[in-house]
Amino acid sequence: MADFNVSSREQGQICIIDVKGYLDAHTAPDLENEFNKLIDNQQYKVVVNFDELNYISSAGLGVFMAYVETMREHKGDIKFSSLKDDVYNIFDLLGFPVLYEFYDNDEEAIFKFNQ
């Protein structure tokens, strides 16, 4: 079974989701759960930290597509940080860089939210 882990932590008003391991059709529902919890708690400003994510398939990208609009409707967003080249390459192939903001680290993403 694919090894995947998701957890979140608060940094002021902003929630940072750490994703680790392999995000595929099998593990994507776990990330959906995490977004559902954030919405239940009315937390709409989200940074997803990919530092320890080794792999993503289109099922993983689909999770962000399904939740980003709700975040934006509530003056929030989903921003991405710390992607490995291989993982960024998949987002890039599908045209995500014109639809989402990517940052080298959490601090930059948080800074953008606080601007």
Next chain:
Amino acid sequence: MADFNVSSREQGQICIIDVKGYLDAHTAPDLENEFNKLIDNQQYKVVVNFDELNYISSAGLGVFMAYVETMREHKGDIKFSSLKDDVYNIFDLLGFPVLYEFYDNDEEAIFKFNQ
């Protein structure tokens, strides 16, 4: 494994989804697929026929919650027909009758769409 089957058929402008068997957290993704296909084909007027559905859990009800707004935004709806008493009872307990229309058979639901 739970026995569940979903299929759809067109009746003029309206799409009828037939659900059969047991709709639970295991089988709900199959119903999601069906709704995704309808939206891809821009079919927003949907009647779900429950005649052969024996069982539904909250995971099944969640599928309708996730798609009904998209249908309504596009001048369509999800209407329900031919529910067994036991199944209707679950919808009723959760307050769905004020949010959705329920009919005894497909014809009545289709008639409502065409009014």
Next chain:
Amino acid sequence: MSKEKNIANNELVIYSSTDNLSEVREFIAAAWISYGYDNKEGMKVALSVDEACTNIIKHAYHNKANGIIKIKVENKKDKFIIKITDKGSHFDPNQVPEPNIPERQKNKRGGGLGMFLMKKLMDEVKYMNKGRTNELILVKHLN
């Protein structure tokens, strides 16, 4: 069904996969019927246990299929008791708000109905922590 069979079959142990939900429902329905109770009510009890196990699979074991869920039924003279235990994440059921279905629909998401439904269908729903074990007790009063 003989008394021994009932006793032998009063516990079901499954892995935390939604694949096993139908087996859970059949186990509960069979236990319920073996005590001679009404079929229709048994479907409601089975649905409650389905919801409980679905939540454990999704939230306590995070959709990983290698967790263990134990389901034990006990028939007292005035109540039917189901004990469900797991060793996944703990949670505080008091933090869970009542579902707001119109709001969720506006956000195009499902969910949030399972615990509410369990409470509607059963007479008692109690969550407990015993060390690393989570215990959920569902009770149906008999009359």
Next chain:
Amino acid sequence: MSKEKNIANNELVIYSSTDNLSEVREFIAAAWISYGYDNKEGMKVALSVDEACTNIIKHAYHNKANGIIKIKVENKKDKFIIKITDKGSHFDPNQVPEPNIPERQKNKRGGGLGMFLMKKLMDEVKYMNKGRTNELILVKHLN
């Protein structure tokens, strides 16, 4: 890895469950590496096969875990070929539109990216029907 091992391991057969996707990726990556090709490219080939199997599980076998998926790799001098067969529903890939991501996001739904991604990552993607069997052939040109 010896030549015999490669030959013995040029086919993987799995049940149609997303549980098995990691095994699929490992199988493809190991085959790719055993021929001495670049690791990073292997990840893309494995991802394509993951997407192909995910679609078969979801759409051809409708999330039922008792379907069979066969994956066969073949290394020709100028191409690496993966043949994936199943016995689920047929479909016409020409009916599938290109994904419109902004539109899907507006409707708060994911999906629609798998086939598009496969085509981006591989040099050839061919769907075929042979009686009750669906065959998908993915080809990576080598240079």
